[in-house]
Amino acid sequence: MDRSLLLHVAVLLGLTAIAVGTAQSAEAPQPEPARQKALVHMVRQDCGSCHGMRLTGGLGPALTPERLAAWPDDSLVATIIHGRPGTAMPGWARFLNESEAGWIVARLKHGFPPLD
Amino acid sequence: MRLAALLPALALGLAACASTPPDAVRGSGDLGVVIERAAGRVQIVEHSHDSRLGTVAGLGDLSHAHVAFSRDGRYAYVFGRDGGLTKVDLLTRRIARRIVQAGNSIGGSVSQDGKLVVAQNYEPGGIKAFDADTLELLADVPAEYAPGKFSRVVGLADVPGQRFVYALFDADEIRVTDFSDPRKPVTTRYPAGKQPYDGLVTPDGRYFLAGLFGEDGVSLLDLWKPEAGVRKILSGYGRGEEKLPVFKMPHLRGWSLAAGQVWLPAVGHHEVLIADAGSWAETGRIPVKGQPVFVMARPDGRQVWVNFAFPDNEWVQVIDTVERRVVHTFSPGKAVLHMEFTPRGEHVWLSSRDSNRVSIVDTATFAVIKELPADAPSGIFFTARAQRIGF
Numbered sequence: 001m002d003r004s005l006l007l008h009v010a011v012l013l014g015l016t017a018i019a020v021g022t023a024q025s026a027e028a029p030q031p032e033p034a035r036q037k038a039l040v041h042m043v044r045q046d047c048g049s050c051h052g053m054r055l056t057g058g059l060g061p062a063l064t065p066e067r068l069a070a071w072p073d074d075s076l077v078a079t080i081i082h083g084r085p086g087t088a089m090p091g092w093a094r095f096l097n098e099s100e101a102g103w104i105v106a107r108l109k110h111g112f113p114p115l116d
Numbered sequence: 117m118r119l120a121a122l123l124p125a126l127a128l129g130l131a132a133c134a135s136t137p138p139d140a141v142r143g144s145g146d147l148g149v150v151i152e153r154a155a156g157r158v159q160i161v162e163h164s165h166d167s168r169l170g171t172v173a174g175l176g177d178l179s180h181a182h183v184a185f186s187r188d189g190r191y192a193y194v195f196g197r198d199g200g201l202t203k204v205d206l207l208t209r210r211i212a213r214r215i216v217q218a219g220n221s222i223g224g225s226v227s228q229d230g231k232l233v234v235a236q237n238y239e240p241g242g243i244k245a246f247d248a249d250t251l252e253l254l255a256d257v258p259a260e261y262a263p264g265k266f267s268r269v270v271g272l273a274d275v276p277g278q279r280f281v282y283a284l285f286d287a288d289e290i291r292v293t294d295f296s297d298p299r300k301p302v303t304t305r306y307p308a309g310k311q312p313y314d315g316l317v318t319p320d321g322r323y324f325l326a327g328l329f330g331e332d333g334v335s336l337l338d339l340w341k342p343e344a345g346v347r348k349i350l351s352g353y354g355r356g357e358e359k360l361p362v363f364k365m366p367h368l369r370g371w372s373l374a375a376g377q378v379w380l381p382a383v384g385h386h387e388v389l390i391a392d393a394g395s396w397a398e399t400g401r402i403p404v405k406g407q408p409v410f411v412m413a414r415p416d417g418r419q420v421w422v423n424f425a426f427p428d429n430e431w432v433q434v435i436d437t438v439e440r441r442v443v444h445t446f447s448p449g450k451a452v453l454h455m456e457f458t459p460r461g462e463h464v465w466l467s468s469r470d471s472n473r474v475s476i477v478d479t480a481t482f483a484v485i486k487e488l489p490a491d492a493p494s495g496i497f498f499t500a501r502a503q504r505i506g507f
Contacts, residue, residue, distance in 0.1 A: 044154075045451070045469065045470075045492075046363065046364075046426045048179050049179075049180075049363075049364045049365070049426075050364075050365070052177065052179050052180070052197050052220070053153060053154060053177060053179030053197070054177050054179070054197070054198070056177070056197070056198070056220065057220055057238070057239070058179075058180060058197065058220065058222065058238060059238075059268070059285070059313075059365060083361060088311075088313075088329060088362065088365070090361030090362055090363055091361055092363075094427075095427070115154055
């Protein structure tokens with residue numbers, strides 16, 4: 001076996017591992033599994049009062065990936081935390097923090113998890 | 117030979133067994149429907165013995181589902197969020213008919229003569245009338261308020277004369293549509309207050325009240341003198357107080373009248389508002405545990421029961437309408453979404469979404485009589501609604 005090839009492969013694998021690790025740490029921390037479950041429940045059931053349990057809209061707009069695609073994440077996080085003046089959207093800062101709102105926004109943009 | 121003669125009778129008997137539940141021959145006046153919102157299913161219940169009779173599934177997205185009844189109390193018209201309109205036979209416990217009539221719907225009502233079912237829709241914004249037997253579309257009445265602009269419709273209520281009253285959340289209007297000629301409806305428009313979120317008619321069908329989200333107050337239209345237009349009552353009720361964020365819109369219906377007064381939820385305040393049902397002047401306010409969602413009078417009007425928006429939605433409070441104070445506070449479960457009184461009010465059924473149960477409570481002693489399991493229940497609707505104006 002060619003030793004230098006083996007070395008190359010090992011170095012490449014190492015670099016890939018570092019790159020993946022960096023990408024993960026750059027993303028917002030994930031809420032604990034129990035908290036994720038509570039957040040999914042809150043979005044579907046309580047946000048669902050206005051946005052619909054399937055998030056297809058009601059008195060509030062639809063929260064589907066297509067509808068949210070054009071909105072920057074930080075603007076959506078701000079809407080969740082502070083509400084939108086002049087509309088019926090209240091701020092939810094009492095019930096979640098910005099990092100949790102960021103987790104919700106990321107999930108909404110990729111198709112929100114179902115209730116279990 | 118004898119066997120051959122018996123066979124047709126036997127086959128008939130079997131066919132009857134297959135299509136008719138054994139207890140199908142019964143009255144319908146004590147029946148009801150419990151919405152299991154996440155499952156897209158309803159339970160059929162009865163309140164003579166407080167039991168579940170069966171379920172009917174396949175009704176689509178039942179978040180914010182509403183139910184109206186045929187005047188014979190046999191059929192439930194179930195309006196789903198996804199625009200589904202399903203006619204459920206409460207006796208055979210089957211779907212009699214089902215259509216998808218809109219993209220986003222929040223409810224509907226039945227005409228005075230029982231022949232029309234009218235749906236109120238967010239998308240496309242407007243109302244639609246259907247034949248109550250066949251669900252054939254008879255009339256489409258878009259809530260157009262500017263060229264190409266359609267408002268979401270709230271607060272639809274049937275009133276005498278084949279008319280339906282409703283409010284336009286996006287257009288600050290109350291409208292009355294007359295379906296005397298079902299295929300040629302006539303609509304009259306009345307400017308109202310800012311962002312009406314729901315509406316109700318008094319039990320006589322005379323006054324339509326639209327609760328307002330965009331300002332503190334209630335818009336009132338006298339349907340016996342509609343030419344006088346809309347007036348505002350309870351104006352500025354939140355003056356001097358900070359308006360709290362509203363995590364769930366209150367709901368209005370014709371159960372607000374009790375002891376000669378209307379009892380209404382304040383929006384963004386922990387209060388029930390009281391106005392005289394003759395002069396419409398404010399006569400009082402009752403501090404309560406959270407932001408009220410349903411403020412519902414017991415049919416005799418001696419009590420008013422209140423549930424609350426998130427995050428206070430585990431609580432229920434009872435107001436004595438003579439003493440004008442809260443006389444009982446309790447929690448039947450987590451996330452109490454709805455209440456329904458038996459027709460004469462000895463019991464009330466309460467749904468607790470996150471406790472997966474319906475609690476049946478004695479309104480005189482406040483004792484829990486029974487708890488029925490249900491999958492994330494929301495609305496509870498009894499067939500007695502079929503006999504009332506504005507439900």
